Amino acid sequence: MTIQTILCDAIKKLGENKTTTPHLDAELLLCYALEKDIRCPKTEVELLSTSVDRSSTSVFGHRMSIITREHLFTHPEKKLTKFQLANYKKLINKRIKGEPVAYLTNHKQFYGLDFYVNKNVLIPRPETELITHNVERITHNTQHTTCNTQHVTFIDVGTGSGCIIISIIKQIQSQFPISPALPSEAGQANFKFLALDISKPALAVARKNAKIHNVYNKIKFLHGNLLEPVILKSKIFKKRQNPPPNRRGDSDEATFLQGDLLKPLLDKSSIVNCQSSIIITANLPYLTPAQIKNSPSIKYEPKLALSAGSDGLKYYKKLFKQINVMRSTLALLDLSAGLCIPHYAFHVLCEIDQSQTHKIKKILKKEFCEFNLTIKKDLSGKNRLIIIELDNK
Numbered sequence: 487m488t489i490q491t492i493l494c495d496a497i498k499k500l501g502e503n504k505t506t507t508p509h510l511d512a513e514l515l516l517c518y519a520l521e522k523d524i525r526c527p528k529t530e531v532e533l534l535s536t537s538v539d540r541s542s543t544s545v546f547g548h549r550m551s552i553i554t555r556e557h558l559f560t561h562p563e564k565k566l567t568k569f570q571l572a573n574y575k576k577l578i579n580k581r582i583k584g585e586p587v588a589y590l591t592n593h594k595q596f597y598g599l600d601f602y603v604n605k606n607v608l609i610p611r612p613e614t615e616l617i618t619h620n621v622e623r624i625t626h627n628t629q630h631t632t633c634n635t636q637h638v639t640f641i642d643v644g645t646g647s648g649c650i651i652i653s654i655i656k657q658i659q660s661q662f663p664i665s666p667a668l669p670s671e672a673g674q675a676n677f678k679f680l681a682l683d684i685s686k687p688a689l690a691v692a693r694k695n696a697k698i699h700n701v702y703n704k705i706k707f708l709h710g711n712l713l714e715p716v717i718l719k720s721k722i723f724k725k726r727q728n729p730p731p732n733r734r735g736d737s738d739e740a741t742f743l744q745g746d747l748l749k750p751l752l753d754k755s756s757i758v759n760c761q762s763s764i765i766i767t768a769n770l771p772y773l774t775p776a777q778i779k780n781s782p783s784i785k786y787e788p789k790l791a792l793s794a795g796s797d798g799l800k801y802y803k804k805l806f807k808q809i810n811v812m813r814s815t816l817a818l819l820d821l822s823a824g825l826c827i828p829h830y831a832f833h834v835l836c837e838i839d840q841s842q843t844h845k846i847k848k849i850l851k852k853e854f855c856e857f858n859l860t861i862k863k864d865l866s867g868k869n870r871l872i873i874i875e876l877d878n879k
């Protein structure tokens with residue numbers, strides 16, 4: 487069978503089974519089936535690591551696209567091998583059953599980069615690119631309005647595939663190329679990057695993507711519930727919050743630290759720099775049970791990445807509370823470092839569903855005394871991103 491005949495067949499089958507993008511899906515899967523046959527494992531990481539020109543029609547990125555969609559159109563007469571044909575038929579059958587193309591090919595593009603994905607992570611969505619885009623703007627402004635020696639700590643909560651934090655690093659690297667005017671290279675002294683997730687398999691995917699994109703040594707990966715790994719990183723806080731019970735069932739354990747005022751504590755919790763601007767990004771689960779029930783297309787994606795209680799705001803409520811704890815801790819640490827006025831600025835960027843706009847405003851008013859709120863719309867004109875700016879008091 488030739489490329490042309492097998493494509494026509496597949497498009498027809500997908501169309502009959504109500505796939506919304508039969509042409510695109512059939513073409514992408516055929517590129518993948520053809521490519522799989524010729525790609526050797528050793529070159530995969532090298533091929534994946536090249537960023538993708540967003541205007542390009544290449545399927546899996548520049549250099550890695552051995553087989554592009556153009557290739558299909560310029561070689562319609564080319565015959566498929568038995569192996570390619572069998573593999574392609576399998577892929578089409580899985581697609582007919584509803585399995586997403588990204589899981590079938592293990593690839594998804596995000597912010598012009600190619601990411602490895604599997605069933606342990608949410609497939610990155612185009613609307614989430616709003617987060618990276620706005621972080622880019624904030625970082626640009628921060629660096630132009632403050633001195634260059636300021637630290638910025640980026641914390642990506644619920645990192646999943648790592649698409650947000652990795653695309654941020656890539657942006658920063660292109661915004662701040664090594665130059666004599668800058669005291670240090672982006673990602674070394676001035677910038678700290680943390681990626682957090684409660685799912686260990688998701689963190690494994692994020693690590694894999696960081697290696698693919700050559701930023702593995704720039705990110706600290708932390709496993710735990712929302713911001714807890716950052717707040718509890720200091721062993722002291724861990725002991726105080728989770729004391730090991732003694733025989734009477736209460737804790738009498740004390741930790742003795744030698745040093746100037748709170749300085750020993752500061753040293754132990756070096757996970758976030760004191761005097762650091764903090765930018766928290768969070769695309770946490772925000773769907774309600776009803777929304778999940780009405781979206782059959784997401785049935786292959788991890789529940790842990792989607793479901794968030796009756797109003798979909800369970801995680802954001804908890805996150806905002808944790809941010810308050812974190813701010814108090816940082817304020818103490820700043821004071822111990824001899825700073826009368828804490829020197830950090832806080833930005834929090836959260837992806838939401840438009841229907842949550844009113845409720846989330848109420849929650850923010852309850853949690854924070856003073857804040858600036860900006861709401862950004864996605865390409866379909868729906869409220870999608872909230873940017874919370876907290877003062878440094």
Ligand SMILES: C[S@@+](CC[C@H](N)C(=O)[O-])C[C@H]1O[C@@H](n2cnc3c(N)ncnc32)[C@H](O)[C@@H]1O
Nearest residue numbers: 608610644645646683684685711712769771791
């Ligand atoms: C909607 S997905 C977003 C993934 C990725 N950031 C993106 O934008 O594609 C939400 C992620 O949050 C993680 N998550 C869910 N509950 C969490 C919790 N309590 N603490 C930390 N991460 C959590 C999930 O494992 C999942 O990877």
